[in-house]
Amino acid sequence: MRGVRVVVAPDSFGGTLSAPAAAAAIAEGWRRAVPDAVVDLVPLADGGTGFVDVLHAGLGGTLHEPQVTGPFGAPVTAPWLQVGQTAYVESAAACGLHHVPRAQRTPEVAGSVTTHGVGELLLRAVEAGCTEAVIGLGGSATTDGGAGMYAALGLGPLDAEGAPLPPGGRALGRAARLAEPPGSPLAGLRLVAASDVDNPLLGPHGAAAVFGPQKGADAATVEALDAALAHWADLLLREVRDEPAAGAAGGLGAALLALGARVESGAGLVRALLGLDQALDAVAAEGGVAITGEGSFDWQSLRGKLITAVASAAAERGVPCVVLAGQVAVGRREAAAAGVDAAYAVAEHAGGVEASMADPAGTLAALAEHVARRWGA
Structure with missing residues (x-):
């Protein structure tokens, strides 16, 4: 035929x-x-795992393969793509669920893994002279509201005594304020959050309730993480908790939105580029x-x-x-x-x-x- x-x-x-x-x-x-x-x-790809590989295959560019802080704090190799002055960053490369073996997806781990490596990738993009960073959101192991990313940028949460909080979303309930770096670490870098979901940060459709269980969170952990993220949202630079995609990648979307990122459909963006x-x-x-x-x-x-x-x-x-x-x-x-x-x-x-x-x-x-x-x- x-x-x-x-x-x-x-x-x-x-x-x-x-x-x-x-x-x-x-x-x-x-x-x-x-x-x-x-x-x-x-x-x-829609912003999750494979975002950088697919764009590299279709657009060419320079693939950088640095080691950054992984979800447990140990180094992982997290590729990012540079095409001209645009950086394409895959959050899952730094803190994806594939870095956490199934046997380790426990309530304790769900509340303690970090997005620190994502912040390190953004700093690499600035060092490379990029003026725009497109961050693919999806496939993360984390529910820390982007607090780890903020820590890498010098904006991390501090407790009432001014000490840095330990990694993970559970600790955010003790956050008193954000650190104040001497200058903006991402000055001149436009941020685009390429999201595969439109979930808000909190509530029954939020980061903890919807995505926490697949990362190892039980019902008690989901409740604790949602409360901690609500407290964290009060400290962010602007109100973003109900914005679409704020709950993406365990709340990493909210942290990016608070830094002025605009949201685009990850699938739509890749659809246009390729x-x-x-x-x-x-x-x-x-x-x-x-x-x-x-x-x-x-x-x-x-x-x-x-x-x-x-x-x-x-x-x-x-x-x-x-x-x-x-x-x-x-x-x-x-x-x-x-x-x-x-x-x-x-x-x-x-x-x-x-x-x-x-x-x-x-x-x-x-x-x-x-x-x-x-x-x-």
Whole structure:
């Protein structure tokens, strides 16, 4: 059968496949079913894990790989990208959940890990002469409200005696004021918070309640962190607690907003930088299909993450959008409302999560081959 033109534009699949690897696997499976299909690969990111890798692959630039303070305080290698005078910083590279083994995702750890390394990356950007820093938010292990980042910038929280607080969000309940550096450490640096979520800082939809449990927080820890973040919000340079994306990356969004950052959709920003719209224009002209995906297509996917960006861009052009995900937890009605025409789960096709995790690229390719027989003609 004669193949249609296809745009393959996935996010990374959790800790199993990077976005470029996922795109390659989907393309391989698609071409097995439809050898003459024209397949355009546009791997994407929404600000979380893989943000810098995807932009480096698409934009070029200089990739810096410094060691900075990781979530536990030990050094980690955290790449950042310089394109002209713009720095692209991935917060997850410095304090991402992938730095915390599952066995260590405990209530104690959830309340004590730090964003200090993110501040160090911003200082590196200033030293390199950058005038703008785009900070990808998502995939963090932290719920410290950006206090660790502030500490790296000389703005860290102090207790009533003027002593620096220990790292982590739990200690913020004892914060009395911010340190006062002799000058602005980020003078002349425009900040852009590229967020994959629109959650506020506090409450049932806030940083602690929504994202704390996946980082190891139990109910008591969530309550303690939410109270500590509320106290921290009182000390920030301006009121930001209810602004969209303030709760991103464990409240790192709030800290950036208080420094004057503007918020942009991480998925939308990457979509524009890497030419997704132009690729979809070509598909629309030929009556093709858009394929996107991520590790888990769930309710969080519908709150500003990459799948919704691809689906809305496809819908604008009348292009069908199909999701291939590790697991699918979104109903057909919710998916359709987001512009998704169909969603398929690798785990279901492979016969279970364990089988899909044993060979993530192979099982994703196999699913893509199966889907291509339905959508590729």
